[in-house]
Amino acid sequence: MKHYFILFLVCLLPCMHIHAKQTVIKVSTHELDLVFKTAPNGRLYQVYFGEKLLHEEEIEALPHYLSHVASDGSVCPRGWEVYPGSGAEDFFEPAFAIQHNDGNMTSILYYQSHEIRKIDTNVTETVIKMADDKYPVEVTLFYVSFARENVIKSWTEIKHKEKKPVDISLYASSMLYFQSSSYYLNEYSGDWAKEAQLSTQELVFGKKIIDTKLGSRAAMHAYPFFQLGLGEPAKEDQGKVLLGTIGWTGNFRFTFEVDNVNNLRVLSGINPYASTYQLKPAEIFKTPEFIYTLSHTGVGKASRNLHDWARNYQLKDGKGERLTLLNNWEATGYDFDQDILAGLMHEAKELGVDMFLLDDGWFGNKHPRLSDNAALGDWEVMRSKLPGGIPALVNAAKDAGVKFGIWVEPEMISPKSELFEKHPEWAIMLPNRETYYYRSQLVLDMSNPEVQEYAFGVLDKMMTENPDIAYFKWDCNSPVTNIYSPYLKEKQNHLYIDHVRGVYNLLDRFTTKYPGVAMMMCSGGGARCDYEGLKYYTEFWCSDNTDPIDRLYIQWNFSQFFPIKSMAAHVTGWNKDASVKFRTDVAMMCKFGFDISMEEMSREEQQYCIEAVASYNRLKKIILDGDFYRLVSPYEGNHTAVMHVSDSKEKAVLFTYDIHPLYKEKVLPVKLQGLEPMKRYRIQEINLMPGQKSTLPEDGMVYSGDYLMKIGLDALTANRIHSRMIEVTAL
Numbered sequence: 047m048k049h050y051f052i053l054f055l056v057c058l059l060p061c062m063h064i065h066a067k068q069t070v071i072k073v074s075t076h077e078l079d080l081v082f083k084t085a086p087n088g089r090l091y092q093v094y095f096g097e098k099l100l101h102e103e104e105i106e107a108l109p110h111y112l113s114h115v116a117s118d119g120s121v122c123p124r125g126w127e128v129y130p131g132s133g134a135e136d137f138f139e140p141a142f143a144i145q146h147n148d149g150n151m152t153s154i155l156y157y158q159s160h161e162i163r164k165i166d167t168n169v170t171e172t173v174i175k176m177a178d179d180k181y182p183v184e185v186t187l188f189y190v191s192f193a194r195e196n197v198i199k200s201w202t203e204i205k206h207k208e209k210k211p212v213d214i215s216l217y218a219s220s221m222l223y224f225q226s227s228s229y230y231l232n233e234y235s236g237d238w239a240k241e242a243q244l245s246t247q248e249l250v251f252g253k254k255i256i257d258t259k260l261g262s263r264a265a266m267h268a269y270p271f272f273q274l275g276l277g278e279p280a281k282e283d284q285g286k287v288l289l290g291t292i293g294w295t296g297n298f299r300f301t302f303e304v305d306n307v308n309n310l311r312v313l314s315g316i317n318p319y320a321s322t323y324q325l326k327p328a329e330i331f332k333t334p335e336f337i338y339t340l341s342h343t344g345v346g347k348a349s350r351n352l353h354d355w356a357r358n359y360q361l362k363d364g365k366g367e368r369l370t371l372l373n374n375w376e377a378t379g380y381d382f383d384q385d386i387l388a389g390l391m392h393e394a395k396e397l398g399v400d401m402f403l404l405d406d407g408w409f410g411n412k413h414p415r416l417s418d419n420a421a422l423g424d425w426e427v428m429r430s431k432l433p434g435g436i437p438a439l440v441n442a443a444k445d446a447g448v449k450f451g452i453w454v455e456p457e458m459i460s461p462k463s464e465l466f467e468k469h470p471e472w473a474i475m476l477p478n479r480e481t482y483y484y485r486s487q488l489v490l491d492m493s494n495p496e497v498q499e500y501a502f503g504v505l506d507k508m509m510t511e512n513p514d515i516a517y518f519k520w521d522c523n524s525p526v527t528n529i530y531s532p533y534l535k536e537k538q539n540h541l542y543i544d545h546v547r548g549v550y551n552l553l554d555r556f557t558t559k560y561p562g563v564a565m566m567m568c569s570g571g572g573a574r575c576d577y578e579g580l581k582y583y584t585e586f587w588c589s590d591n592t593d594p595i596d597r598l599y600i601q602w603n604f605s606q607f608f609p610i611k612s613m614a615a616h617v618t619g620w621n622k623d624a625s626v627k628f629r630t631d632v633a634m635m636c637k638f639g640f641d642i643s644m645e646e647m648s649r650e651e652q653q654y655c656i657e658a659v660a661s662y663n664r665l666k667k668i669i670l671d672g673d674f675y676r677l678v679s680p681y682e683g684n685h686t687a688v689m690h691v692s693d694s695k696e697k698a699v700l701f702t703y704d705i706h707p708l709y710k711e712k713v714l715p716v717k718l719q720g721l722e723p724m725k726r727y728r729i730q731e732i733n734l735m736p737g738q739k740s741t742l743p744e745d746g747m748v749y750s751g752d753y754l755m756k757i758g759l760d761a762l763t764a765n766r767i768h769s770r771m772i773e774v775t776a777l
């Protein structure tokens with residue numbers, strides 16, 4: 047033991063001796079510090095990530111080696127290298143792997159310089175330049191920290207000056223290290239209509255990988271975000287937890303590796319599967335951004351960090367208004383004509399929503415889109431159904447007094463389409479194997495600039511001819527199948543990456559030319575739910591599953607990462623065991639809309655919906671832009687509750703839901719959060735069916751914020767599938 051201790055000191059002392067000379071780089075927010083430090087070997091190490099450190103001199107003195115004694119008694123100086131390459135003393139997962147022109151597969155990166163740029167009072171960018179000492183390879187690490195939101199985003203740029211292209215086979219966006227007694231991962235998995243289902247596991251020695259190989263979207267079976275509980279499973283209101291997400295609308299990979307001394311490394315980035323990238327001299331390979339926040343008071347706080355950050359910096363029109371809408375997909379499917387749509391537009395007006403949204407099935411003539419097996423790519427209005435074309439629909443919407451939005455799926459092609467007859471080489475499809483069709487369609491090869499041009503042309507023409515289109519629902523129903531790009535020829539390993547980059551080119555071009563058009567990101571339900579997508583879209587469709595009970599879980603889980611404003615939720619005819627009120631209350635906690643004909647409702651229900659829209663309009667600033675609190679988890683019982691609180695804490699909206707209470711179940715009060723303890727608030731249940739009186743015991747009463755947060759409201763009941771919407775107003 048003594049022997050080990052002396053060896054440990056021998057290792058540590060020289061490092062301590064030369065601290066002063068070493069470079070310390072601090073990436074900070076109001077509450078967090080991420081600290082890097084160079085070592086005598088010239089390499090850069092993560093020396094700290096956690097709650098803000100208060101004393102500069104102690105930050106300077108942080109040790110850069112996490113030395114440990116190996117079984118043979120020697121001290122291993124393996125540290126937390128900030129961006130480990132391959133072939134050095136670290137035997138665990140590297141961030142970077144390259145094959146140089148001479149065939150050598152190692153890389154060791156040395157610190158070169160760094161720059162800290164204050165972008166404004168809230169945002170700081172830290173750029174760290176690293177280089178290999180034996181090969182002309184440069185890696186630049188970017189960290190942008192957002193002080194108020196306690197969010198950091200990081201990405202990496204790789205370039206080289208070797209004579210010929212090099213192959214890079216690992217290119218993480220970033221790497222983080224943790225040292226804790228235990229690690230618990232919350233991951234989200236699912237499928238169509240089962241989006242973002244939560245599961246928790248303890249991470250023990252070895253690797254846990256979350257990745258996808260879907261090509262055209264990040265998610266479906268696995269989701270591009272996670273929670274990491276440090277020392278205990280992630281909890282809503284206490285404990286240390288990391289929330290992370292990758293901004294990439296394609297194959298992603300998170301690797302969590304617990305090593306031999308129970309340290310954890312977390313790598314994030316594009317999934318390198320089938321994607322060894324051939325990088326030309328001087329070309330820059332830019333990774334997607336890894337976006338994260340660390341909370342020391344539980345997930346709720348971390349979610350609010352991300353929500354604020356997304357609204358301030360990432361989500362398209364994050365501070366702007368949102369359009370309530372009536373969509374026709376659930377109401378009509380493919381079975382509609384101009385009159386049916388005109389009728390729905392009038393219903394939209396009667397409901398009081400802002401817009402009518404026409405879904406799939408409006409296009410294709412030679413191969414009409416009567417079901418999902420034809421016409422993608424032929425974006426001409428189906429004359430038999432809609433003889434007046436889009437202009438007639440836009441006018442009908444105008445006559446009805448609502449805006450007009452339309453569904454498109456610009457990245458796809460049906461094998462039964464004129465486009466495919468003309469350009470089979472534009473589809474991602476194998477030349478020498480049987481074709482596998484997902485939803486009877488193929489994915490357009492967006493790595494091909496000609497295809498990007500075509501897709502832009504389609505959207506541009508629609509907008510030029512119909513400048514009053516206010517909204518696009520942009521769908522993406524198929525993952526990439528039959529992985530082969532006729533355009534990329536022998537560079538097939540670029541397909542997954544260049545396809546996504548092609549989609550971004552298209553989105554960049556379109557949203558730059560038409561910045562005022564709102565857009566919903568949709569992918570066969572909620573399979574596109576990534577932070578890079580948020581840049582282009584005002585909202586995303588959480589799931590085709592609109593059963594309000596399933597939705598409570600799906601929305602609960604998406605809300606961990608995404609601001610409420612970005613989560614579209616519609617009232618539909620799914621699960622008629624749930625009342626229209628329950629279905630509406632579930633949709634109203636998000637970005638609200640309808641996908642149901644009013645004809646499916648009684649007069650009383652219609653009246654209720656009209657009043658619900660009016661209440662939503664009155665309160666939407668708080669619901670969409672307020673602080674969001676998850677109060678009662680549906681995973682912990684038969685009820686759930688959430689609330690939204692305005693910035694000023696003057697107003698709050700509480701939603702409570704009883705799902706399937708048990709006989710004689712003891713129902714606990716709901717303790718509110720986020721209020722001002724000294725303020726007094728009036729409680730009022732709203733959104734009741736016409737003529738119905740509130741049975742909330744505290745209805746109409748006044749309480750302090752302190753009381754509401756410590757004692758709470760008796761808002762939950764023992765009734766099955768029952769809900770309440772409660773307005774909380776400061777006096």
Ligand code: DGJ
Pocket residue numbers: 375405406418453521523568569570571572587589590
């Ligand atoms: C999948 C979407 O999730 C649905 O809402 C609907 O738009 C269909 N596609 C249309 O094909």
